[in-house]
Amino acid sequence: MAESTRTPGVAPGRLDTATLETNFADLHGALEPHEAQVAADRCYFCHDAPCVTACPTTIDIPLFIRQIATGTPKAAAKTIFDQNILGGMCARVCPTETLCEEACVREAAEGKPVDIGRLQRFATDTLMNEGKQPYSRAAATGKKVAVVGAGPAGLSCAHRLAMYGHDVVIFDAKDKPGGLNEYGIAAYKSVNNFANNEVAWLLSIGGIEIKQGQAIGSDIALADLQNEYDAVFLGVGLDGTNKLAVPGAELNHVTDAVQFIADVRQSEDYTDVAVGRHVVVIGGGMTAIDAAVQARLLGAENVTIAYRRDQENMNASRWEQELAAAKGCNILPHLQPVSIEGKGEVTSITLEYTDATTDGLKGTGETVTLNADQVLMAVGQTLEGQPAGLSLSGSKIQVDSAGRTSVDGIWAGGDCASGGDDLTVTAVAEGRDAAEDIHKQLISN
Amino acid sequence: MADLTTEFLGIRTPNPFWLASAPPTDKEYNVRRAFEAGWGGVVWKTLGSDGPPIVNVNGARYGAIWGADRRLLGLNNIELITDRPLQINLDEIKQLKQEYPDRAIIVSLMVPCEEQAWKDILARVDETGADGIELNFGCPHGMAERGMGSAVGQVPEYIEMVTRWCKENYDKPVIVKLTPNITDIRFAARAAKAGGADAVSLINTINSITSVNLDTMSPEPSIDGKGTHGGYCGPAVKPICMHMVAEIARDDETSGFPISAIGGVTTWRDAAEYMVTGAGNVQVCTAAMTYGFKIVEEMISGLSDWMDSKGYTSTSEFMGQAVPNVTDWQYLNLNYVAKAKIDQDSCIKCGRCFAACEDTSHQAIWMKEGRVFEVNDAECVACNLCVNVCPVEDCITMEPMAAGETDPRTGKEVVAEYGNWTTHPNNPSVFEKA
Structure with missing residues (x-):
């Protein structure tokens, strides 16, 4: 093999194919039926269960686990899909350690929650592996709804609307549907092309047409959608990425972590993906973790996550932080970038230590310079090309609890909209709830 | 560590844990290993009259119900008495009794309701040097239909009659094993006492169907698509047996009559509970069949620890302590x-x-x-x-x-x-x- 973890600069093929396959294998493997049985037996079937309260989509978790325990995993899957049609993906990517499993009473009792995420995967895999769509459409209503964005929010919204008998057209800017499920998730969380298969399965309900390569603003106009459709749902995500305003940010191999993650996910062969020997990731969220871990898995010798606040403040869960540490990433808190050095290509990054003060974060003046062949920025994403005429809340589209924007006939949900956390599961909930509201309005007209 | 030596009907064993008459005690190989594992005694798997060997089914003999994590809570069986030749059993009993003189070997018996049949087998059992006999008046399946087992145990007059034959033809202790498949256990216990029995043991298994296969519509255990009632045992039956033991222990006619308790003993605690409720010792089967002979180690250490914590130096000190607290x-x-x-x-x-x-x-x-x-x-x-x-x-x-x-x-x-x-x-x- 020509390249290795010690090859200078940014290079592909630092590890052999076999090693890469192992590195990118399913992070949380599927439960075998026996394992699922044992795991399901641990559920206490709590009253008004805290796990359900903690789930953004309010899946009836005790019920679906009891259905697994009693030998009816397909009924369990139906319980899940009733609330969350992307329950298969959520079982893979939800930060369960900060949601249902954190709330599980057995976490309180024994520090070891019921394995809810993997049980959900067991149930949803069982049904989805049959390749059948569990829902059918109601009689056609003759109503047409435009959904912008084929990410979790848009797909969830579209499926619910199709179920109610409305016709849906999804306009999506990318080449493939799925949104962040397709482009934005670490490859080891969604193996075997799961995101794409899940979309195909979801669409099998019928009544949903997807148009790829259709970005709002450039390819399609919101006003046209308003005219041509009975309702519009915006689930456009946060397509813009924040940049580092430091000298040297324009150097080669200083890029978005989001793009890096997408490149890894979309690669047919991991030996083609170039990665630095010394990689520095700036940020403290899930994007930072996903980028850093995958850089290590691709064969980077040193991967550092630099975060400006203390580790407690990182948006990435403790579990994700520990995953990064276990994979050999170095997490350095209290460091903010001040300059990036190099000639044409980045060679190092200089970071300043910070103190949290009552007036906010302050640099201490002390700096450290790290070798860097590649700098990945994971410092937040923003709503790009915000549709004119819609009120914003902060930097996001303002919506009420039903997903209604400030403009009649336009709903929004997912990361682009104000409301819950930027999580797949939250987007699914918001898309679903907007669909319910759209349906209510369409049938009352 | 408290001394667990227990005397039951004059038979001293190093602890009160005996293996009940069942598959674990049906041959030398098992019983030898049980003694090596620490069991205080065994009741040998029931012997029948000399003659053509007993025929068992050639399919599933056991059905079960489970709790969380597939923990076995109840077991039933449709197995019959020993299907090994009588003389081989007797020879093995004799050999083991000589090798393990400090352990109890009780021989369980079930022969037709004719005095001569009992006389014949008693003479041969006596030659083995076994410590006593247990009359199997409990088996609810297979043998009952042939006028033995629970068919005897359900008629107090038969219990008394057969017990008397045995007492007249055998000098060592006679234990009468009772069936729970009746409405009031006291009548059976009184009959055993009236017949001269030295003790009763209870319960034998309970009539049961554990489950039905929803594809084949056959009860389990299924033999070629059909099932029958079997004898139920294991942790699930303990409350039923506890009640029956207590009833005999507090009955005016049988109060103080020695009892060997059988029914779901799984831990030292179950044994202690039976003994304070009037049992002189306990017999174990399902727990051994679920976990192997080794579980007796926990029973020994647990009972001993409990006795130490309570200041008991002998098992006789706590026997029957709870009986006065069982009331109507x-x-x-x-x-x-x-x-x-x-x-x-x-x-x-x-x-x-x-x-x-x-x-x-x-x-x-x-x-x-x-x-x-x-x-x-x-x-x-x-x-x-x-x-x-x-x-x-x-x-x-x-x-x-x-x-x-x-x-x-x-x-x-x-x-x-x-x-x-x-x-x-x-x-x-x-x-x-x-």
Whole structure:
């Protein structure tokens, strides 16, 4: 093999194919039926269960686990899909350690929650592996709804609307549907092309047409959608990425972590993906973790996550932080970038230590310079090309609890909209709830 | 470590844990290993009359029910008595008794209800040097239809008759094993005593069908698409056996009559509970069949630890201690008032107590802000359901109210005096007398 973890600069093929396959294998493997049985037996079937309260989509978790325990995993899957049609993906990517499993009473009792995420995967895999769509459409209503964005929010919204008998057209800017499920998730969380298969399965309900390569603003106009459709749902995500305003940010191999993650996910062969020997990731969220871990898995010798606040403040869960540490990433808190050095290509990054003060974060003046062949920025994403005429809340589209924007006939949900956390599961909930509201309005007209 | 030596009918064994008559005791290989593992004694798998060997089914003999994590709670079987030749069994018994003189070997017997049949086999058993015999009047399947097993145990007159034959033709202890498949165990026990038995052992297995296969519509265990009732045993039957042991122990006619308790003994605690309820020792089968002979080590260490903690130096010191506290409902103290109390520190907030009380009992538990569960004393009747459904042991307890306090449910003062149904003003017979 020509390249290795010690090859200078940014290079592909630092590890052999076999090693890469192992590195990118399913992070949380599927439960075998026996394992699922044992795991399901641990559920206490709590009253008004805290796990359900903690789930953004309010899946009836005790019920679906009891259905697994009693030998009816397909009924369990139906319980899940009733609330969350992307329950298969959520079982893979939800930060369960900060949601249902954190709330599980057995976490309180024994520090070891019921394995809810993997049980959900067991149930949803069982049904989805049959390749059948569990829902059918109601009689056609003759109503047409435009959904912008084929990410979790848009797909969830579209499926619910199709179920109610409305016709849906999804306009999506990318080449493939799925949104962040397709482009934005670490490859080891969604193996075997799961995101794409899940979309195909979801669409099998019928009544949903997807148009790829259709970005709002450039390819399609919101006003046209308003005219041509009975309702519009915006689930456009946060397509813009924040940049580092430091000298040297324009150097080669200083890029978005989001793009890096997408490149890894979309690669047919991991030996083609170039990665630095010394990689520095700036940020403290899930994007930072996903980028850093995958850089290590691709064969980077040193991967550092630099975060400006203390580790407690990182948006990435403790579990994700520990995953990064276990994979050999170095997490350095209290460091903010001040300059990036190099000639044409980045060679190092200089970071300043910070103190949290009552007036906010302050640099201490002390700096450290790290070798860097590649700098990945994971410092937040923003709503790009915000549709004119819609009120914003902060930097996001303002919506009420039903997903209604400030403009009649336009709903929004997912990361682009104000409301819950930027999580797949939250987007699914918001898309679903907007669909319910759209349906209510369409049938009352 | 407390000395567990236990004397039952004059038979001394190093501990009170015997293996019951069943597959674990059907041959030298098993019994030798059981003795090496530490079991105090065995009741050899039931022997029948000399003749053509017993024929068993060639398919599933056992059915079961399970709890969480597939923990075996109840087992049933359709196996018959030994299917090995009589003389081989007798030879093995003789050999093992010589090798293990400090362990009990009791021979279980089941032959037709004719005195000569019993005479014949008793003479041969006597030659083995075994410590005694146990009359199998309990097997509920296969042999019962041939006039043996529970067919005898269900007729007190037969019990008495056969027991008498045995006592007349055999000098060593005779234990009569009773079937639970009757309405009142006391009649069977009284009959055994009247026939001269030295002890009763109980229970044999309970008539049962454990499950039905929903694809083939056959009861389990299934033999070529058909099933039959089998004998049920294991942890699930313990409460039924405990009651029967207690009834015999407190019956005027059989009080003090030695009892060997059999029924779901799985841990040292089960054994201790049986012995304080009137048993002189215990017999174990399902636990050994589930976990192997090694479990006796826990039974020995557990019973010994408990005895040390209570200051008992001999198993005879605690035998029967709970018998005086087994009474009839009408003698329970109706002036006793308790209330459930939830320990907030150990509560894990599952809410099962709330669901149980709210949906199925007395609406006496509040679910407050932040999933805080508290008992409403004004509604609580201390039924204990919350305690029973709580997954955390000792999180919910029943706290007695002191005399002089006012029960917020009834508005009445708790009185110190004992008062039962026989004198209660609501009792129609009391009312009529007045």
